[in-house]
Amino acid sequence: MRSWVVACMLLALGNAGGAYAEAPNLGQILAPNEVVDLTVFADGSGLPAGSGSVAQGKLVYEQQCMVCHGMNGVNGINAPLAGGSLPNVRTIGSYWPYATSIFDYVQRAMPYATPGTLSVDDTYAVVGYLLFLNNLLDSEVQLDAARLARITLPNADNFFSEYPLP
Amino acid sequence: MPDELIPIAGNGLLNRRSLLKAGIVMGSVGALPQANAQGQLRPIWAQSPGAGVSGYGQPSAHEAHVQRGAFSLQVGTNGSGASRSPLQHLRGTITPNGVHFERHHSGVPDIDPEQHSLTIHGLVDRPLKFSVNNLMRYPMVSSIKFLECSGNSGVNLRPEPAKLDCANIHGLVSGSEWTGIQLSTLLDEAGIQSQAKWVIAEGSDAAKMNRSVPLDKMLDDAILAFYQNGERLRPEQGYPMRLFLPGYEGNASVKWLSGLRLSSQPAMSRQETSKYTDLLKDGRSQMFTFPMQIKSVITSPSPGLSLAGKGFYEISGIAWSGQGSVKRVEISADGGRTWAEAELDGPVLPQALTRFRTAWQWNGGACVLLSRAYDDHGVQPTRAELLAARGEQFFYHYNAIQSWQVNGNGSLENCYA
Numbered sequence: 001m002r003s004w005v006v007a008c009m010l011l012a013l014g015n016a017g018g019a020y021a022e023a024p025n026l027g028q029i030l031a032p033n034e035v036v037d038l039t040v041f042a043d044g045s046g047l048p049a050g051s052g053s054v055a056q057g058k059l060v061y062e063q064q065c066m067v068c069h070g071m072n073g074v075n076g077i078n079a080p081l082a083g084g085s086l087p088n089v090r091t092i093g094s095y096w097p098y099a100t101s102i103f104d105y106v107q108r109a110m111p112y113a114t115p116g117t118l119s120v121d122d123t124y125a126v127v128g129y130l131l132f133l134n135n136l137l138d139s140e141v142q143l144d145a146a147r148l149a150r151i152t153l154p155n156a157d158n159f160f161s162e163y164p165l166p
Numbered sequence: 167m168p169d170e171l172i173p174i175a176g177n178g179l180l181n182r183r184s185l186l187k188a189g190i191v192m193g194s195v196g197a198l199p200q201a202n203a204q205g206q207l208r209p210i211w212a213q214s215p216g217a218g219v220s221g222y223g224q225p226s227a228h229e230a231h232v233q234r235g236a237f238s239l240q241v242g243t244n245g246s247g248a249s250r251s252p253l254q255h256l257r258g259t260i261t262p263n264g265v266h267f268e269r270h271h272s273g274v275p276d277i278d279p280e281q282h283s284l285t286i287h288g289l290v291d292r293p294l295k296f297s298v299n300n301l302m303r304y305p306m307v308s309s310i311k312f313l314e315c316s317g318n319s320g321v322n323l324r325p326e327p328a329k330l331d332c333a334n335i336h337g338l339v340s341g342s343e344w345t346g347i348q349l350s351t352l353l354d355e356a357g358i359q360s361q362a363k364w365v366i367a368e369g370s371d372a373a374k375m376n377r378s379v380p381l382d383k384m385l386d387d388a389i390l391a392f393y394q395n396g397e398r399l400r401p402e403q404g405y406p407m408r409l410f411l412p413g414y415e416g417n418a419s420v421k422w423l424s425g426l427r428l429s430s431q432p433a434m435s436r437q438e439t440s441k442y443t444d445l446l447k448d449g450r451s452q453m454f455t456f457p458m459q460i461k462s463v464i465t466s467p468s469p470g471l472s473l474a475g476k477g478f479y480e481i482s483g484i485a486w487s488g489q490g491s492v493k494r495v496e497i498s499a500d501g502g503r504t505w506a507e508a509e510l511d512g513p514v515l516p517q518a519l520t521r522f523r524t525a526w527q528w529n530g531g532a533c534v535l536l537s538r539a540y541d542d543h544g545v546q547p548t549r550a551e552l553l554a555a556r557g558e559q560f561f562y563h564y565n566a567i568q569s570w571q572v573n574g575n576g577s578l579e580n581c582y583a
Contacts, residue, residue: 023351024303027286027294034295035287037427038374039366042434068242077241087445087559095451098434105436109272109373112243159443161453163380166431 040104042166044149047103051144052125054137060118060126064111073133082133086155093134097159099151102127124148175506177499178527179481225262231255234265236334245273245372248315250337253463254470257482259511259519260310261340263395268402269315269338271437272373275422279406282370284352284390288427291357298406304347307389309412310518312486314339314458316415316442316562322549323564327580331470335580336463336568339486341519344410346391349384349426358428366433367409367418368425377418378432379411383456387412390423413488413517414456415562417442447557458488460546461565462495462522462539473576476530481508482523485539491515494540495522501534501569501583508537528572534583535570549582 040046052060061069070076073091074083085094092102107123109115118126128143136151137143159165172181225232234249249268251261261267279298287293318338321328328335353365358381365384369375379388391410392398399405404421411419417437432438432454443451462485467473481499485492491514496505508522522537538546547555549566569583 022305023355024300025355026300026303027292027296027352027355030285030287030293030295032293035285035293037287037425038368039376039427039429039433039435041429041431043431078243086449090440090445095445096440097451098439101434101436101439104376104433108376109436112272115272115372115374155451158450159439159453160450163432163454165453166434 038104038108040100040107042098042100044100044145047100047145047148048120049145050120050124051142052121052123052128053142054125054128054132054139056122057125057127057129057132057143060122061129064118065126068112073130081130091134092130093136093154095155096153097156099127099131099136099148099153102130103148175498175500176504177533178529179497179499179504179506180525180527225264229255232265234268234337236330236337243272246270248317248338250333251340252333252470253337253339253465253484254332254468256465257521259341259484259521260395261342261519263342263397263400263403266313266340266342266394266400266403267315267338269317269416270371270402271375272371274402275371276401277370277406277422282406282422282424284407284423284426286352286356286426286428288366288429289359289362290353290428291359292355294352294356296352301347301390301407302392304351306345306347306392308343308345308393309389310341310343310515311410311412312339312341312458312488312517312519313410313416313419314461314486314488316417316455316458319461319564319566319568320561322566322568322580322582323553323558323561327582329469329579332463332465332468333470335469338416339484339519341484341486342394343396344389344391345393345396346389346407346410349388349390349409352390353384353426353428356428361430362428364429364432366425366427366429366435367420367423368427369404369408369420369422370424371422375420375437376433376435377420377437378429378435378454379409379414379418380454380456381428383411383414384426411456413458415442415458415488418456442562444556444560444562446560455563456488458486459563459565460487460489460492460539460541460543461485462492462537462546463568464497464535464537464570467535467572467578468570469578469580472578473528473572475576476528479526479528480523481526481535482521483508483537484519485510485522485537486517486519487539487541487543488517490517490542492520492522492539492541495520496538496540497522497524498536498538499526499533502536505538530574532574533572534581535572535578536567536583538567 068078073081131137315338464483511521571581
């Protein structure tokens with residue numbers, strides 16, 4: 001509490017110029033370790049420490065993902081994750097530009113009914129298995145942050161934007 | 167012939183003053199009165215006191231058919247999906263909150279505002295956390311804006327016109343007055359560092375939906391919205407607070423907002439790479455296509471409604487542009503051979519639904535109705551022009567001219583003119 005008060009005083013002094021004098025300035029200052037964020041960027045920053053094998057990923061996939069996405073990532077009731085080709089079938093291998101996005105998405109939104117329940121290692125494992133299903137990773141690989149950040153997906157160069165891409 | 171009845175384009179489109187004149191002729195129809203014991207003529211509902219006051223008003227029971235509809239659902243993803251505004255049953259430019267379209271990626275969270283907060287972090291001088299109660303003390307601004315899912319109208323990419331009603335084809339657009347805190351106020355409080363170029367917005371739904379938004383947009387006109395049409399946001403619109411980005415594709419206005427991370431690069435999340443990107447005919451895919459382009463649709467008459475015999479009608483519809491104000495709308499009743507300028511109901515606001523209308527005398531014959539809208543960037547493309555420019559494999563940002571086939575029996579259906 002004491003440090004918070006001091007911080008507020010410093011903040012008030014720092015804004016003596018009145019740049020945002022009309023706002024009530026009610027934000028509570030957070031220490032860096034109080035910020036929780038799931039974002040994983042295309043360069044791999046934000047990936048947590050940990051690793052998982054393709055073999056373990058297969059087990060995770062069959063328990064958590066296959067019911068919706070089908071055996072081997074095809075013919076499920078929901079989005080196909082492997083195989084196919086453009087323009088009609090948009091999968092990790094055929095369409096997605098960044099492998100890191102898979103980790104970001106699985107970590108924040110999957111499994112659909114119980115998001116946030118996979119361990120970091122199991123998340124690496126299942127991401128590795130999805131890359132394996134797309135012929136982008138060998139079956140023996142233990143996927144970790146460094147390895148994931150190095151993977152270039154086949155369709156990456158076909159994306160463009162009026163904004164600079166990483 | 168009086169000046170007011172002069173045709174202004176083919177197949178019955180009339181000078182805008184004609185409908186008023188016609189209304190005088192048609193104005194004598196009313197409820198059938200009944201005689202009561204005193205011999206007075208009273209309709210049944212005027213023969214005794216009606217219902218009393220109520221805490222939260224509801225539409226008339228006679229309007230119970232006006233519902234969000236055309237649900238898009240997917241097996242195995244309870245809570246995900248879309249519902250659409252019943253455009254053919256609405257007039258004006260403000261969509262009632264109960265029928266504003268919905269698009270959820272992992273259902274509607276039941277958020278306790280006492281436990282919810284917004285964190286601003288990343289490339290800022292001071293990472294900050296705001297409780298909802300504290301945010302309610304900030305100055306708020308209001309503006310009338312449309313919100314449109316960029317997947318709206320994409321069904322018209324099918325080779326054959328889908329025989330769906332107007333809502334089902336175009337109902338992923340709605341209009342509201344949005345009220346909230348200018349994002350620039352909160353970002354300035356945190357202190358924007360010079361390397362920051364993007365703001366990654368994250369929601370507190372089960373998908374923790376995330377989108378990257380250019381910092382310039384956040385500073386220009388983004389708001390942290392708390393109110394919609396005067397009342398606190400409905401849960402399905404992001405209660406207790408959402409990001410609102412005027413003119414941008416709806417997905418970027420992240421609902422149930424809980425985090426803003428300033429960054430030098432976009433997140434490249436699934437929702438801005440695998441989805442909400444457009445595969446073009448040259449095999450390349452465009453990312454970060456934020457603004458919604460100029461578009462219009464005739465909502466009355468339209469599929470879902472029908473014409474009750476030949477004679478006078480008002481053709482009415484909505485036009486909107488994420489890139490400014492609607493400048494002009496033209497209507498054709500002869501399949502696009504001749505066009506008449508429609509009247510725009512004011513005020514015509516930027517990035518807001520604009521109601522257009524014109525008088526029409528239907529001769530009872532089959533015909534095709536179209537509308538085309540203009541903004542500062544030009545006119546809506548025809549479907550053929552849009553497909554020629556972008557190919558047939560894109561999905562988002564379909565904004566071609568809509569044509570409605572009017573059949574001799576008064577029914578209407580989607581067609582490609």
